Amino acid sequence: MMARCLARFLVSLLALAICNAASVSHPISDSHRSAALDVFVPLDGSYKSLEEAYEALKSLEILGIDKKSDLSSGTCENVVKVLASPSSALKDVFYALSVNGILKCKTGEDVPKDIVSKLQAGAKDAKLLLDFYYSIRGLVLVKEQFSGTDLTLGDAEAIFRSVKALSQSDGRWRYSSNNAESSTFAAGLAFETLAGVISLAPSEIDQSLIQTVKTGILKLFDSIQKYDDGTFYFDGSEGPISTTASVIRGLTSFAASESTGLNLPGDKIVGLAKFFLGVGIPGDAKDFFNQIDALACLEDNRFSVPLILSLPSTVISLTKKEPLKVKVSTVLGSKAPALSVKLAEALNSKGSSVINNQELKFDADSATYFLDSFPKNFDVGKYTFVFEILLDESANEKGYITEAQTKVPIAATGAIGIENAEIAVLDSDVGSIESQKKLDLTKDGVVSLSANHLQKLRLSFQLTTPLGLVFKPHQAFLKLKHESQVEHIFLVKTYGKKAELVLDFLGLVEKLYYLSGKYEIQLTIGDASMENSLLSNIGHIELDLPERPEKAPLPPLHPTDPYSRYGPKSEISHIFRVPEKLPAKQLSLIFLGLIVLPFIAFLIGLTRLGVNIKSFPSSVGAATSALLFHGGIGAVLLLYVLFWLKLDLFTTLKALSLLGVFLLFVGHRTLSNLAAASNKLKSA
Amino acid sequence: MVKSTSKDAQDLFRSLHSAYSATPTNLKIIDMYVVFAVFTALIQVAYMALVGSFPFNSFLSGVLSCVGTAVLAVCLRIQVNKENKEFKCKTIVTNLGGIVAMFVIAV
Numbered sequence: 001m002m003a004r005c006l007a008r009f010l011v012s013l014l015a016l017a018i019c020n021a022a023s024v025s026h027p028i029s030d031s032h033r034s035a036a037l038d039v040f041v042p043l044d045g046s047y048k049s050l051e052e053a054y055e056a057l058k059s060l061e062i063l064g065i066d067k068k069s070d071l072s073s074g075t076c077e078n079v080v081k082v083l084a085s086p087s088s089a090l091k092d093v094f095y096a097l098s099v100n101g102i103l104k105c106k107t108g109e110d111v112p113k114d115i116v117s118k119l120q121a122g123a124k125d126a127k128l129l130l131d132f133y134y135s136i137r138g139l140v141l142v143k144e145q146f147s148g149t150d151l152t153l154g155d156a157e158a159i160f161r162s163v164k165a166l167s168q169s170d171g172r173w174r175y176s177s178n179n180a181e182s183s184t185f186a187a188g189l190a191f192e193t194l195a196g197v198i199s200l201a202p203s204e205i206d207q208s209l210i211q212t213v214k215t216g217i218l219k220l221f222d223s224i225q226k227y228d229d230g231t232f233y234f235d236g237s238e239g240p241i242s243t244t245a246s247v248i249r250g251l252t253s254f255a256a257s258e259s260t261g262l263n264l265p266g267d268k269i270v271g272l273a274k275f276f277l278g279v280g281i282p283g284d285a286k287d288f289f290n291q292i293d294a295l296a297c298l299e300d301n302r303f304s305v306p307l308i309l310s311l312p313s314t315v316i317s318l319t320k321k322e323p324l325k326v327k328v329s330t331v332l333g334s335k336a337p338a339l340s341v342k343l344a345e346a347l348n349s350k351g352s353s354v355i356n357n358q359e360l361k362f363d364a365d366s367a368t369y370f371l372d373s374f375p376k377n378f379d380v381g382k383y384t385f386v387f388e389i390l391l392d393e394s395a396n397e398k399g400y401i402t403e404a405q406t407k408v409p410i411a412a413t414g415a416i417g418i419e420n421a422e423i424a425v426l427d428s429d430v431g432s433i434e435s436q437k438k439l440d441l442t443k444d445g446v447v448s449l450s451a452n453h454l455q456k457l458r459l460s461f462q463l464t465t466p467l468g469l470v471f472k473p474h475q476a477f478l479k480l481k482h483e484s485q486v487e488h489i490f491l492v493k494t495y496g497k498k499a500e501l502v503l504d505f506l507g508l509v510e511k512l513y514y515l516s517g518k519y520e521i522q523l524t525i526g527d528a529s530m531e532n533s534l535l536s537n538i539g540h541i542e543l544d545l546p547e548r549p550e551k552a553p554l555p556p557l558h559p560t561d562p563y564s565r566y567g568p569k570s571e572i573s574h575i576f577r578v579p580e581k582l583p584a585k586q587l588s589l590i591f592l593g594l595i596v597l598p599f600i601a602f603l604i605g606l607t608r609l610g611v612n613i614k615s616f617p618s619s620v621g622a623a624t625s626a627l628l629f630h631g632g633i634g635a636v637l638l639l640y641v642l643f644w645l646k647l648d649l650f651t652t653l654k655a656l657s658l659l660g661v662f663l664l665f666v667g668h669r670t671l672s673n674l675a676a677a678s679n680k681l682k683s684a
Numbered sequence: 685m686v687k688s689t690s691k692d693a694q695d696l697f698r699s700l701h702s703a704y705s706a707t708p709t710n711l712k713i714i715d716m717y718v719v720f721a722v723f724t725a726l727i728q729v730a731y732m733a734l735v736g737s738f739p740f741n742s743f744l745s746g747v748l749s750c751v752g753t754a755v756l757a758v759c760l761r762i763q764v765n766k767e768n769k770e771f772k773c774k775t776i777v778t779n780l781g782g783i784v785a786m787f788v789i790a791v
Contacts, residue, residue, distance in 0.1 A: 582738065583736075588735075591727065599724075602719075609709055609713065
């Protein structure tokens with residue numbers, strides 16, 4: 001599931017990266033909140049684990065959705081059970097306390113004391129990073145939730161040092177001292193743990209230790225990754241969202257303690273905020289939680305709070321003359337402090353600047369900045385607007401930070417003027433006009449022309465922007481449709497000042513399938529910047545084409561229904577190898593009988609000859625070996641039959657070798673017995 | 685002329701038959717086995733001629749096994765025949781039992 005979401009996320013980020021370093025981030029909006037309800041509220045009101053419950057409840061709390069009454073009963077039961085039981089694991093206790101912090105369940109009186117002693121013991125005995133994390137953070141949660149409990153963290157400095165011992169020189173942390181594998185995710189956990197130690201310590205921790213942690217943090221920032229559009233993130237084996245969220249959580253809690261005084265590079269913080277906003281709405285609960293939690297940490301922290309500039313609409317319509325609106329807010333959508341927004345420059349598609357240093361006006365009612373006056377030379381087309389935010393002096397105290405320059409792609413649309421539209425039939429070589437008609441492309445015309453295959457058809461028109469410049473449309477097609485529904489499409493190209501298409505029927509007879517008759521003419525002109533794109537039926541033309549020669553291709557008989565290609569295809573009839581002709585069953589059976597006949601004849605012959613087994617030895621030893629010998633031969637024959645019926649060669653050969661060895665011994669014994677008997681006979 | 689040839693044939697046949705009955709029983713057993721094997725092979729060839737050699741492997745295995753066992757039996761007969769002194773090849777075993785054992789193993 002992680003892999004699927006990661007793939008989806010990477011695809012969306014790749015799309016962002018392709019946008020050529022100009023993109024708009026949007027802060028968390030109501031669509032996020034409604035999606036959160038789908039993702040985090042379980043259908044049956046209960047969560048699978050306390051970890052899931054904590055993630056869901058925390059996200060809902062940050063987004064301001066109050067669902068506590070629905071969800072608290074089942075989850076609280078679970079929490080109380082875990083906190084009361086003396087054998088719960090550290091991880092379960094930690095998540096139970098976290099959920100308790102949000103839901104404020106009613107736990108018993110003795111609970112804090114038991115929990116505290118358990119967590120303190122956990123902190124003292126811990127060897128793994130995760131054990132430190134759960135126990136220390138658990139103690140911090142107990143301190144917040146149950147006031148008046150006596151919390152002393154025995155030897156805070158020793159714990160600090162032992163957690164610190166798990167760090168590495170490149171800024172990442174290991175999960176345990178035995179395992180050499182390190183990760184950035186673990187670094188985030190470590191920062192939270194150390195922040196917890198600092199807050200619980202009875203006395204000040206040595207500043208040199210804190211300093212080493214700070215240098216480690218700056219080292220960690222060296223390994224930050226970035227995309228072309230200015231977003232920064234940390235990558236790791238848990239995925240970029242989880243890793244970056246863990247680091248941000250750690251840094252926020254570390255900076256929250258008074259004595260640390262952490263300073264982080266501002267542009268990277270904005271980049272991290274843009275990374276999380278660029279994720280969109282994640283489908284996975286864990287990614288959603290990480291995104292919301294990280295943004296909540298960025299919203300309210302001690303180092304710098306990022307501000308996001310967003311535009312509700314990036315299209316300026318020159319006909320409607322509405323102002324361009326810009327919003328500045330924090331990542332979660334709350335109000336920004338007093339500031340001013342300036343349009344530093346507006347670059348058109350050629351790269352030259354059309355607007356320079358325009359300050360945007362502020363509308364206090366809707367808390368938006370807007371630009372309502374555009375210069376006279378502002379034409380339709382695609383622009384890149386570069387915005388800059390200047391913070392007022394009062395805002396600088398809180399430590400707000402913004403991007404140096406925000407580049408936004410803007411499209412300007414307007415009404416395009418169409419002039420001098422005309423259609424004419426020309427005589428080929430001379431170029432003289434046989435008939436010419438002026439067109440009004442806004443109305444469907446009833447132009448009626450006729451031409452034969454020696455003539456040409458010419459269509460021309462001029463498109464101008466509101467400022468009077470030549471406009472080259474993205475799409476300009478002429479379609480000729482025959483009575484039999486056969487269609488042909490031609491592109492109208494723009495040469496210099498006007499757009500023109502000349503159809504030379506002499507060269508086109510083969511393409512038109514030699515079909516004479518009435519053709520309908522249809523013109524389509526369209527562009528993203530054109531508000532009055534059109535599709536007009538100009539009229540029809542009678543074409544007189546020569547007869548179709550033998551070898552010319554036939555027109556498609558029925559126009560293929562465009563949706564028929566999605567229907568079932570014709571059935572494939574497979575051709576199998578024709579099986580060999582086998583003889584009739586009876587014939588084969590007759591011959592089977594015939595084969596057996598010689599064997600019967602052989603047996604009869606044997607009896608006729610007076611074959612006997614008189615010299616079969618009678619004494620016990622000799623008899624057994626003789627019996628075994630004959631038995632062995634019979635077994636070999638049986639093996640042949642089995643081989644024929646079902647065994648394969650390898651098992652048969654293995655069995656045969658065994659039987660052969662056996663037969664060798666027994667046969668030798670039998671023969672020696674026979675020889676001894678005959679010798680006895682001879683001597684006697 | 686015809687009569688004489690038929691009478692000659694009959695005489696020839698009778699003399700052959702009488703000579704043959706003089707051979708020891710052992711050899712007669714072997715002869716019968718050879719005849720049995722050859723007949724089986726012939727029947728298989730006739731079947732193949734009738735029906736066509738589709739599973740050619742089966743035909744080959746059937747015929748050749750029959751022919752092979754016939755050939756081995758003939759070898760045995762040669763070696764066992766007491767009157768066959770000129771064929772006293774230096775076999776590994778010269779006694780009857782050894783020869784029989786070799787035949788069995790070959791089969």
